[in-house]
Amino acid sequence: MVLNNVMIPGNDAVLGISISEGKIKQLAPALADDREQLTLVDAIAFPGLINSHDHLDFNLFPQFGNQTYESYTEWGKHIHREYAGEIASVLKIPIALRERWGVYKNLLCGVTTVINHGEKAVINDPLITIFDNCQSIHSVQFEKNWKKRLNNPLKINSPAVIHTGEGTNNAAHAEIDELIKWNLLKRKLIGIHGVAMDPVQAKHFKALVWCPESNYFLLNKTAAIDQLKTKTTILFGTDSTLTGHWDLWHHIRLARKTQMLTDAELYNSLTSLPAKTWKLNTGSIADGFDADIVVAKANRKAGLQAFYEVTPDDILLVMHKGEILLFDESLYHQLTGIISQNYSKVFTGNRFKYVQGDIHGLISEIKRYKPDAGFPIPYPAQPAA
Template identity: 30%
Template sequence: MEQAVILAGARVATSATRTSRLDLLVRQGQVFFSRHEISPEGEIDLSGFLILPGLINAHDHLELNLFPRLGRGPYPNATAWADDIYRPDEAPVKQHLGVPKRVRLFWGGMKNLLSGVTTVAQHNPYHPDVFDEGFPIRVVKHYSWAHSLRFSNDWQYRYRQRPAGAPFIIHAAEGLDEDARREIYQLDAASALGRSTVVVHGVALRREELMLVRKRGASLIWCPSSNDFTLGRTLSEAAFSSGVPIALGTDSALTAEGDLTDELRRASQVIDPVRLYGMVTSGAARVLCLGSAAGCIRNGGAADLLVVPDRGQAPAEALLDLRPQLVIVNGHIDLISETITERMRAASFSAYQVIEVEDRGRWLTPFNISGLIDQARQALDGDLRLAGKAVIS
């Protein structure tokens, strides 16, 4: 979508609970609350649809999303899980590592796109050659990270070297035992628990550690289905009432149930939809230091949009039964259902390819899906699953 287009007739989310009937102009990667004059072919009739901000997945390991879940938990902590599953020379890890990393990263991007994610935080190095251009979604670029206290000897150095205004993201307190809990005190003793610190998991934290995290101004990322699988439980009620900012993440297919759609459903068993909405939109943007214009639809803001059927629901309620019909990333149509292509007769999607995934749906997308399928299936003896679900075409 290089030309300007008008998204006409939809309800547009202005917060978790409010919508407004607005026509949106999308032009050069930005969205505007005004029609301007453009040719009629540039107008898409989206009556009957609801437009949400593109979602933010605060934690993923993009290259690990073709893997099956590995491990037989629950384990006392993440180290025990990692020690148990680390078999790089055996099936299925060996076959999966045989899929080129660039291809695996791309599939991780597709997993996110299919659940309406337009921005993901990758917990591993940033690959500019893959992420900077032609990737399905935005990958947070301004960040520092360490895997964990156990597996990153240089975590203190990495914290000190974080760029100004960037988050420092680390797996910590991922367990139920004293070893896991102690990590928060180790971070604090090294003066590495501060406003930019983002603790992924934090399941071990009791009220007193949560108070410390809050006092230091640090944040949490919550990955409930991953925690269920590895530890047999997730964050306690104390975490949700602690005042610590929390964003939602999927983690990878190695431990998660599936994609962000699954994670939202799991999270909704614990917290209300309005709070959940913040955890994948503006609240997640704050945790990841993405700026106040991220995670919301704002006049002049980025054109990162998710379109779903309008059933009269509040924006927050739409997250509980997420069926993306159209996903626009930086002004480009990266995912579109056949229902919506039929409303765009003037536009040609001949260069788009079909992607169909079990239990998720069928869409058109501008990416080279057939090539990605071929490259992955070669190494995997034909059994291609994206976050546990069969890739059909």
């Protein structure tokens, strides 16, 4: 397949992207090819986004919390006391259904790789990449055997991914020192949140996953990323809908407003840097990389400015390893005869999209367990105008 007439952030030229056997084969100003052609108008193409922190099975929760907390421990105790019934009503939904919805939440936003924090995902055909080649440890406070797990010699070659410093009090800062102190095997640490982290502590981490919307919702503060970025690699994550909006682009624009990362740094925290950190063959649109590609309306903008104005409505196509998982209704006639999978038609706000798989059947199944479960797409499906 060839994606013709797209702009790539960082390259003002209009290019064609040739894709074969799940890989990007060639980029050129004009590609003549005897394979399927998809011609775009006023469009940008960028690597499938990498969400470096989510809990896929927690994305059927609404945001829980009605005050500013000092730490995740205070928040955790509060929600289990105040929202016990609502928590139980979500947890009775089978985990495979909850995880599958978590995948769709990400896919609708152009995410093609998720680093899922927690137990290994139970779904076998997740559409996008669910990365699990690491060791998930919840936190110093909430995981009883964290020291033993951290110092397991059988895991020494895997990065240890852990919530740390998620608070504004002294205990949150001290927790990071305790984690560093007990990393006896000098494992590669990838911290999550790090709101209480300072640059001296940051040097001990291979990377820090920044989840600004979650931080502001719980703590009314986020990590000093402008300082920490000089000492460690900054990746981007959303966390789940327990503490953030379902729409990744909402998170991205909030992060941009802080101006703690440049536009290029923020873009890289969603693409090339996590690909390098997690050792993925994606994160760039270049020859030989996996064809994880998002195409979106440019809305007569160019480069990163076009990227930062994207919404789920603007997404025209999401491709994962060369397979089209989502496309806009405007591309339907070009794709007739090219696509062979089953797709569901969904309404994302102002546009109809076709999404691979039976998303309506999934929602129906979830509602058997929780009739009042909420979704960002209309259900039953909104009829075409």
